[in-house]
Amino acid sequence: VAKQSGKNAYHLFDMAHDEAIKTQHESQERMRSALIQNELVLYYQPKVNMRTGQVTGAEALIRWAHPQHGLLAPAAFLPTIEDLPVSIEVGEWVIASALAQMSAWQAMGLHLPVSVNISAYQLQQSRFAIRLNELLATYADVHPSWIQLEVLETSALEDMGKVGQVMRDCHAMGVHFALDDFGTGYSSLTYLKRLPASTLKIDQSFVRDMLDDPGDLAIVNGVVGLARSFSREVIAEGVETCLHGEKLLSIGCELAQGYGIARPMPAHQIPEWVANWHQEARWSA
């Protein structure tokens, strides 16, 4: 009997495994078809310097204009293709599309640095730097230093040897890096010293709660101090209110991104938004 049930259990596991493979395969095919049908779009969220009022750049954020389900946020579809080969194709589409957009903006006189999110899986591919170099050559009018790659703090530290090398190769081409959602991982200061990341992005969870939670305020303060000690830039994400902006300024964090400044928007709205953004500072320190 024992032998019998063992066999059944094995059979069940086998079926669950097949089922998982099938689901993965379906996710891949759906995403490939979305790429072919041109259903993926990049939204852009402005970044500003709260002290000077200057618009310092924009972050490209992927959306899926799904024919049945409407505009899908990344959380609704990126996890289903995580670590699958198709995620590399999507990642390359994101970079190519951001470069094409920057080139188009430049042609109309708008010089805007753009940051693009990169997954750990992308960064673990040795071909990543080569492909990036090819894409930069295709859009030769865009200077590499205007592109910033946002890497999750956690993924940058996952495979330090490999990822560090890929980052250094890209950095040598002039591309900048930011460590995204900084503070949510277990960043060792040694890693920070070794990684060629010019910017630390304070995670929005800390920014959001820093006015009520002394622990979160301490983290925000800590990251700002860390950035200063390592001569890195620091930007706060999730800046939703003036109070948040003022607090950040008083701590010494001038760069910000968040709904309180602008929500992510389609690319065509960016030039008008930039033109209408008041040059004078909105927040007084």
Ligand code: C2E
């Ligand atoms: P992230 O890179 O940390 O991007 C910031 C997220 O916070 C965006 O969500 C943005 O819309 C949202 N956000 C901005 N300001 C505020 C605010 O004031 N309050 C609140 N509550 N949220 C704010 P989104 O667009 O849904 O993206 C979620 C995550 O998906 C991103 O987090 C990033 O990790 C990932 N992602 C987005 N686009 C791409 C992409 O092209 N490739 C990869 N690999 N990941 C991407």
Ligand code: MG
């Ligand atoms: Mg990001």
Ligand code: MG
């Ligand atoms: Mg983030």
Ligand code: MG
């Ligand atoms: Mg995030």
